[in-house]
Amino acid sequence: MRAHEAGALHGDLGVRGPAWLRTPEDVNALVPQLWPRNVTRDADGALVVAGLGVRELAAEFGTPVYVLDEDDLRSRCRDFRAAFPDEDIYYAGKAFTCRAVVRIIAEEGLFLDVCSGGELAVALAAGMPAERIGFHGNNKSPAELARAVDAGVGRIVVDSFHEIDRLSALARDRGVRPKVLIRVTVGVEAHTHEFIATAHEDQKFGFSLSGGAAAEAAFRILDEDVLELRGLHSHIGSQIFDTSGFEVAARRILGLQAQIRDARGVELPELDLGGGFGIAYTTQDDPSPPHDLAKRINKIVDGECEAMRLAVPRLSIEPGRAIIGPAVFTLYEIGTVKDVDGIRTYVSVDGGMSDNIRTALYGASYSATIASRASTAEPILARVVGKHCEAGDVVVKDEFLPADVQPGDLLAVPGTGAYCRSMASNYNHVPRPPVVAVRDGRARLIVRRETEDDLLALDVG
Template structure:
């Protein structure tokens, strides 16, 4: 339902902070939004805009929620959601593992002394250099994604005298109910080895034929922004058939099963997000049941949350620059960032909640479109929502639930520097990723 099709909003609705969408420490103080006890007006003054803001207490509490709910299983944070040195330190403090998908992400983790044994290396096209770096570091697991990679990894392991633990990424044919670009378990896509075609079983044969590789389990990831366990149950049942085949054909019982992540969060009113404890109980029950039904011992379960840990605790802060009323349609509100700091709306059709953050307002609601400053008509952050009719240049707008994938996908389109990332906690803000300058953009050019 589009905003203009919904029941009319009252002015007070525009000032409401929905706790299921905004960071856990969010509130309004004297009308202005505060996060982590810090007024957004102070954040804009001290750090400039656009600005990524991360609620440290929110993120750490979600890490602890996962560690508690999945006690006895492995929780590996999916670093692609958002990774920097400080996030890695929080992971280490809270006892979680880490998934990386490139040598760059691995370098971030290793740079602050994160235990390599708690790292899993992903990627559909890992280079020799990346695999060698993973072997040298002693990462806990490498998830293999192709026949080429099996051969490449086997050769390197033999040359380096290593015997890494590996898992096979299996495409189970599960059609996750999500956007095409973030559904990852159907056969017609780049990730994994197909269960239906027999490619996954052949990958197992090739690995077991290489004494320099230690096959310990199967991996599946069905997609992103998923809010129920139905797809995971189907995937687990299909993986169990392969586990039985491996046992019957090779006499090998694999001790580990990784069901990936992809759990959803609330972006707008009405969105549902899974309860972490219910999710954990549901996944454990699913795995136990399918293994008992298949006559298999229950393997050690691993999950890979990313968005649900860091997404809700992040906001992006912008300053309003121009306001343009397109009569009879909507008002275009242009801010000082755009698709360079949040490309998800253009890429996935993502939806967001945004609000006037620097003050409260009693003005009537105004149908708005929040747009960036880039030379693209598709440079939209929030497609249709309401802002107060007294909005003015210089006001601050906050967009909620931007902690995941916004900074990771940030770019320099139109030569805009990427914004800083600031962590807030206990009334104090500190920069954890420096913002870029124009000098940074010119560095390296000849």
């Protein structure tokens, strides 16, 4: 059992936890499901990613820095492609988008889902074919919709009656027929944090299934015949490990497919069940591999279609976190170590909530390890905190680190590829960190570090 798991199971053990939890081997171990596939330790115990040591990375690029194992990212794209060979896989760009990542997922045969004009701009700048882009969002502006239509994006997921009206007006004006899916709120309570559960009735996304709005939206689009209705869309939430929610969602949304068929004689050819597949942030997380997800999801869809006498629609899914999340870790330098009256040791790093807001926002759990060396010291229970002027500026709530942890040590936090750089801020006017991709012993900068000049360039006062 990894030390972090012990902390999660037993709560705040203090610095005098049970002896069986306090071995240096536990603290130095790298649990495979938490780290990119090409991360190891060298003879000195320092982390090495794809043949390049983290001390060299820190010396060249500074800290904090997001480190991407490029081959790990590519292999996860291939894993999903192999597991879902007959389905369309849309990488959920909101997890993390930059031109280099867009090019990688395009090269690996994936589609791309964007949910803002900015994400669309990055996708187009990276050369992603427009027909392989899907456009999401609950409040797309007229300008964003116009750009998507003019670019020729492959599909737009409509989210409100106002959006249907706006998009129809654009289509008439331009003489085009955009392809659309209807986002349906299926009333599934996903077993996840309330902020990232997106299919229950009382929230901002989609058309209600139970209230009849989803059926009304479908009938309006079909009757007006301005937009090309391709199918229905459901997304039940994020960081989900239990496929039972997808089973309920598929049953309900396919019931709407059958209702549309019976009312209008149309069988919609596509179905998107979204994403939200969980990853391992700690040893308590047990994600399913893509081939298991594919087997379960296809069994659910095939069974429901057979029961309702529907033709099986072309399925699409939207993994984001499951592809980019485990491929990245964040590398920090420790600045101070503070023992607070024997209660806990606070380890402060040179980043924090500006580069990873998830702990403060969702109460998310992470793991951490000393990255620049191994240690034979006994473990102590620590809390990894940032440099920001907030008591809630926590990176890792509870982790066992070696008792000789000291300023100047490098510390690595795995699983930071999703929603860390993409949700990063300039709180306290801290510039956002760079992203570095490593492959075959070489590092390349794919997003540069912000500077104070960047911050001041926006300040026109």
